Amino acid sequence: MPGEDPTHDAAPGAEPAAELATELATERAYTDTCRAALDRTDAATRQRVREGAGVVTGRHSGDAAEEGVAGDGASAEALGRYLRSRAKEVREEPDGPPFFGRLDFRSEGPAGDEAGEHRGQRYYIGRRRVSAHPSAPPLVLDWRAPVSRAFYQATARVPQGVGSRRRFGWAPGGTGAAADLTGLEDEPLADAGAGGDGAASALSSGIVAEEIERPRVGPMRDIVATLQPEQDDLVRSGPGTSLCVQGAPGTGKTAVGLHRAAYLLYTYPRRIERGGLLVVGPNAAFLHYISAVLPSLGEGGVRQCTVADLLPAHEVTAEDAPDAVEVKHDARMASVLHRALYARVGLPDGPLAVPDGSYRWRLGEEELRAIVEETLAQQPPYEVGRERVRARTVALLRDRAERRAGPPGGEWLRRMGRKRELTAFLDAVWPRARPEEVVAGLLGDARVLAAAGEGLLEAPEQRALLWAGRRPRTPRTARWSRADLLLLDEVAGLIEHPEESFGHVVVDEAQDLSPMECRVLARRSRFGSLTVLGDLAQGTTAWAARDWESQLTHLGAPDAVVTPLTTGFRVPAALVEVANRLLGSLRVRVPAARSLRPGGELTRVPVAAPAEVPAVVAERVRGALEREGSVGVIAAGARVAALRDALSAAGVPSEEPGEEASAARVTVVDAELSKGLEYDHVVLVEPAEIARSGPRGLHLLYVALTRAVSRLEIVGARGLPAAVAA
Numbered sequence: 001m002p003g004e005d006p007t008h009d010a011a012p013g014a015e016p017a018a019e020l021a022t023e024l025a026t027e028r029a030y031t032d033t034c035r036a037a038l039d040r041t042d043a044a045t046r047q048r049v050r051e052g053a054g055v056v057t058g059r060h061s062g063d064a065a066e067e068g069v070a071g072d073g074a075s076a077e078a079l080g081r082y083l084r085s086r087a088k089e090v091r092e093e094p095d096g097p098p099f100f101g102r103l104d105f106r107s108e109g110p111a112g113d114e115a116g117e118h119r120g121q122r123y124y125i126g127r128r129r130v131s132a133h134p135s136a137p138p139l140v141l142d143w144r145a146p147v148s149r150a151f152y153q154a155t156a157r158v159p160q161g162v163g164s165r166r167r168f169g170w171a172p173g174g175t176g177a178a179a180d181l182t183g184l185e186d187e188p189l190a191d192a193g194a195g196g197d198g199a200a201s202a203l204s205s206g207i208v209a210e211e212i213e214r215p216r217v218g219p220m221r222d223i224v225a226t227l228q229p230e231q232d233d234l235v236r237s238g239p240g241t242s243l244c245v246q247g248a249p250g251t252g253k254t255a256v257g258l259h260r261a262a263y264l265l266y267t268y269p270r271r272i273e274r275g276g277l278l279v280v281g282p283n284a285a286f287l288h289y290i291s292a293v294l295p296s297l298g299e300g301g302v303r304q305c306t307v308a309d310l311l312p313a314h315e316v317t318a319e320d321a322p323d324a325v326e327v328k329h330d331a332r333m334a335s336v337l338h339r340a341l342y343a344r345v346g347l348p349d350g351p352l353a354v355p356d357g358s359y360r361w362r363l364g365e366e367e368l369r370a371i372v373e374e375t376l377a378q379q380p381p382y383e384v385g386r387e388r389v390r391a392r393t394v395a396l397l398r399d400r401a402e403r404r405a406g407p408p409g410g411e412w413l414r415r416m417g418r419k420r421e422l423t424a425f426l427d428a429v430w431p432r433a434r435p436e437e438v439v440a441g442l443l444g445d446a447r448v449l450a451a452a453g454e455g456l457l458e459a460p461e462q463r464a465l466l467w468a469g470r471r472p473r474t475p476r477t478a479r480w481s482r483a484d485l486l487l488l489d490e491v492a493g494l495i496e497h498p499e500e501s502f503g504h505v506v507v508d509e510a511q512d513l514s515p516m517e518c519r520v521l522a523r524r525s526r527f528g529s530l531t532v533l534g535d536l537a538q539g540t541t542a543w544a545a546r547d548w549e550s551q552l553t554h555l556g557a558p559d560a561v562v563t564p565l566t567t568g569f570r571v572p573a574a575l576v577e578v579a580n581r582l583l584g585s586l587r588v589r590v591p592a593a594r595s596l597r598p599g600g601e602l603t604r605v606p607v608a609a610p611a612e613v614p615a616v617v618a619e620r621v622r623g624a625l626e627r628e629g630s631v632g633v634i635a636a637g638a639r640v641a642a643l644r645d646a647l648s649a650a651g652v653p654s655e656e657p658g659e660e661a662s663a664a665r666v667t668v669v670d671a672e673l674s675k676g677l678e679y680d681h682v683v684l685v686e687p688a689e690i691a692r693s694g695p696r697g698l699h700l701l702y703v704a705l706t707r708a709v710s711r712l713e714i715v716g717a718r719g720l721p722a723a724v725a726a
């Protein structure tokens with residue numbers, strides 16, 4: 001590492017202007033060095049990919065070597081894949097600042113000893129590793145490298161050997177060229193007697209405060225330069241651990257989940273990439289909003305989808321009544337379907353005779369029965385069970401044959417396994433099953449449903465499930481509803497484990513998943529781990545979880561540790577206070593949020609007559625547009641169309657959430673879809689309507705109240721719901 005003065009202890013703002021200017025000039029020169037190295041590495045990577053071989057260099061090279069991708073003769077195919085994926089990033093990765101932080105480790109004093117092998121070293125930290133040459137020491141370390149951890153975790157009380165932490169300020173929207181480096185800030189650590197912890201240091205950093213306050217435009221950004229210690233702890237937990245983050249609104253759950261994904265991919269590329277990493281979000285608008293974060297962290301190619309995207313690809317042509325939807329999402333359905341499937345298995349009702357040339361082998365009913373019963377008791381997937389019965393029946397035949405004429409050969413065994421009589425026996429006791437057949441058989445037949453549902457489903461629930469008018473002639477012609485696809489997936493999973501299985505799954509807004517949806521994910525992460533993100537207070541679906549314990553069990557991660565995050569980075573204090581009033585009415589136990597951001601503007605705009613609301617909203621939006629940042633108009637779903645019309649009549653262009661970048665700064669959003677999103681200025685329309693929009697209306701209002709980064713205007717003719725007004 002270059003650098004003659006690793007213990008540069010300038011206090012923030014204490015430097016004379018001339019000294020700061022010199023420092024800035026030095027850091028700009030370093031920026032140029034990094035950019036030149038990056039350009040060379042990218043060109044070299046492209047060249048190697050064109051040639052289809054070579055040695056992995058530059059970013060990720062450290063972990064790739066550790067993991068043996070390049071070094072130990074692991075297949076050329078793996079190397080090719082690796083290079084191709086890297087080259088893809090080279091092209092796709094947007095330009096940006098080559099580094100955002102610097103660590104100067106101490107060379108003397110007690111903290112110098114703590115520094116260990118890093119004693120006296122200076123490290124720059126960035127989104128990706130930068131090196132001038134594969135064998136040269138890196139110019140910039142990847143933020144995920146082990147030593148970078150001190151950048152996030154070192155405090156004056158526990159300096160971890162760090163003498164000073166430097167943060168860099170870059171012009172927003174710049175390309176990360178030297179001229180875009182606009183400021184720097186030093187934080188001396190390891191000064192005996194200095195107080196403070198991570199959070200205090202974050203608040204005292206002007207650069208962090210500026211980043212948190214920066215107006216929100218476009219999709220979500222990464223927070224890698226300003227991750228807080230408690231967030232970093234979650235990000236860096238190992239691949240074998242499932243964790244659950246119960247985070248109040250705006251505490252960075254989504255950000256933490258995405259950064260953990262990037263961390264796992266970097267640190268455990270083989271383990272995680274083998275299975276693949278999956279990010280699950282509630283809807284397309286949300287996925288669009290978060291889609292740029294992983295690529296900006298250098299990780300393209302991660303699958304980001306909804307639970308519905310994972311389900312069997314049948315066309316949805318039927319719609320369920322609400323009571324049917326509710327039962328189909330209920331955990332009891334898993335047991336009902338299990339029974340319906342296994343109701344097909346029967347015990348043998350006689351002996352089995354299998355011809356073998358001029359001879360006939362006879363197997364007795366008792367021994368056949370034992371095979372079926374024992375296989376059932378082992379609870380293998382249904383299809384595995386069928387093959388197990390076949391194999392064990394053939395083994396019985398082999399014993400007979402062996403006693404008569406010595407051990408038969410492999411060919412004989414294969415021939416026996418394919419015997420018509422044996423397959424007929426299997427079809428009788430353990431018939432093949434297809435998910436469509438099982439589900440159609442259950443929903444289309446009151447007797448089958450009554451048998452499978454006995455003791456599990458009440459009579460009205462069974463009636464709600466039963467296909468009355470739309471009973472199909474065959475499972476092929478069945479018309480499936482959205483919820484039916486969950487049932488089909490469940491049965492498919494009982495028949496055979498899904499082929500698609502992920503090394504790690506990040507689930508956002510997990511409180512909103514039904515038990516049956518949770519099971520879709522549990523099936524696909526059987527050998528992996530989960531990052532479960534959510535907020536019980538923001539549960540708005542009919543089946544939203546009221547506690548994490550049961551939700552985590554449905555997700556197949558009952559041992560996941562639940563960690564609360566309560567420090568909010570989005571909603572300012574004055575607005576958090578309003579939202580917190582609602583918590584008492586929500587019937588869930590969650591710690592209240594507190595805001596890292598002081599201030600916030602709350603305006604109430606009472607409207608005299610309901611008919612005037614759209615025009616008043618348009619007027620307020622026009623006012624909001626005079627200031628910087630995004631504007632979100634949040635309302636009950638039924639109002640959205642009228643509000644869009646009112647805005648367009650007033651000459652204000654607006655868009656729907658998730659639309660590809662357009663010029664509009666205004667988004668009109670159904671409260672249901674506002675989850676996970678944020679706007680600098682929110683115009684909340686008729687909160688009383690949102691509160692009354694269903695059994696979870698107050699939760700929905702809580703979501704809507706917590707979307708504003710700076711300003712919240714509440715517009716309506718119907719007053720505030722009592723729970724908030726209190």
Ligand SMILES: Nc1ncnc2c1ncn2[C@@H]1O[C@H](COP(=O)(O)OP(=O)(O)OP(=O)(O)O)[C@@H](O)[C@H]1O
Binds near residue numbers: 212228570
């Ligand atoms: N350490 C941080 N530094 C800067 N900004 C941060 C930090 N943590 C979170 N933020 C910002 O706070 C906002 C909220 O983050 P995020 O959407 O991840 O929160 P959340 O807990 O998922 O919120 P919600 O529950 O409302 O969906 C985002 O703009 C995010 O970039």
